[in-house]
Ligand SMILES: Nc1ncnc2c1ncn2[C@@H]1O[C@H](COP(=O)(O)OP(=O)(O)OP(=O)(O)O)[C@@H](O)[C@H]1O
């Protein structure tokens with residue numbers, strides 16, 4: 001799908017339409033219409049950025065067409081194309097919201113320049129508005145969007161820890177933004193001009209891990225035709241992101257621990273240690289404490305990594321961020337696919353808020369991307385949402401064999417979370433609306449493991 005700006009040329013003269021197309025087609029997605037009616041049909045079917053509109057058209061007059069276009073979408077730019085005798089009409093067009101007019105016969109260079117500038121301005125405006133708004137509202141930090149108490153605490157920790165060299169362990173369920181956090185730490189650190197190197201410990205076969213991390217010398221083993229640097233050396237001066245660190249096999253954990261303690265590594269087949277200067281950020285979506293108990297993870301390595309812990313809350317514990325995140329992704333994919341899908345209706349937002357998001361922010365992002373791609377124009381209707389979100393099918397992560405007691409607990413937890421949300425996190429107020437004593441609420445929170453109030 002093209003994300004080039006879309007221009008619609010409306011003129012009853014075929015030769016003019018064709019020459020405009022020739023002029024613009026290299027940089028823009030150009031469509032042609034001979035009449036106002038045709039133009040309106042095309043705009044309704046697929047949003048456009050700019051219309052080059054002839055003033056004198058058969059059937060519906062250019063000025064009428066302009067009014068209709070602005071009625072469909074006020075943000076569509078229109079440049080009128082006019083013969084000298086109709087210039088007075090062009091002035092009227094400006095009053096009706098046209099951006100400018102050009103007179104026939106037109107100057108090719110002037111036209112392309114004018115269109116170029118207008119489209120550039122438009123692209124910038126689209127992008128800046130959303131970014132600026134989010135940042136002004138304190139709802140975006142680096143690329144991380146959110147304004148719940150839980151996510152603001154994460155912003156604060158990142159800000160505090162980034163300038164130091166401290167090792168950070170980011171934990172959280174899949175799709176909660178662990179990699180975004182790691183990158184934010186790097187971008188805010190004095191190491192930002194050097195590399196951010198990521199290694200997914202779960203994705204590399206066990207027999208290649210050591211070489212990936214520490215590199216090898218030429219001839220270190222069969223197939224090692226050249227010396228190859230490992231991620232530790234590649235990241236030198238920068239940040240090494242060890243993703244899914246919990247899946248490192250025990251022998252590699254020992255080697256990693258040694259590298260962190262000694263601040264030097266040994267390439268496979270090497271004869272002397274090489275000093276390394278990297279900042280380590282590790283991430284895990286599994287419970288390392290449990291892994292330690294089961295002797296799958298070294299306790300000493302855990303303490304080496306967990307100098308500064310950052311715990312990312314699952315999306316279901318900060319549902320207050322859902323509208324913001326949804327708007328953010330809507331913007332992102334509108335921009336990426338050159339679409340203009342409008343904001344989400346309350347009915348849709350309510351359904352999004354009621355859902356549990358086992359795949360967290362990634363699941364929400366993927367959903368919005370899909371909705372934007374599939375939406376022809378206009379808004380997103382509730383019936384376009386997948387059944388599990390419309391509440392018609394059980395959530396996949398929980399389907400099958402949900403016991404009565406678990407279902408009740410989930411209901412209780414959701415109910416209490418909603419009350420807390422409405423009360424802005426004030427427990428006394430929430431307890432009153434629930435008709436229970438504050439202490440009962442505290443006990444329930446503990447029993448149901450309700451943590452964050454977004
Ligand atoms: N707070 C957020 N604001 C904006 N985008 C987010 C946020 N959290 C996550 N995302 C987006 O969601 C997707 C998943 O994020 P990320 O890859 O950082 O998750 P993760 O925790 O590393 O997941 P996994 O454990 O599956 O690797 C990315 O596209 C990321 O940009």
Ligand SMILES: [Mg+2]
Nearest residue numbers: 175178179243
């Ligand atoms: Mg990740």
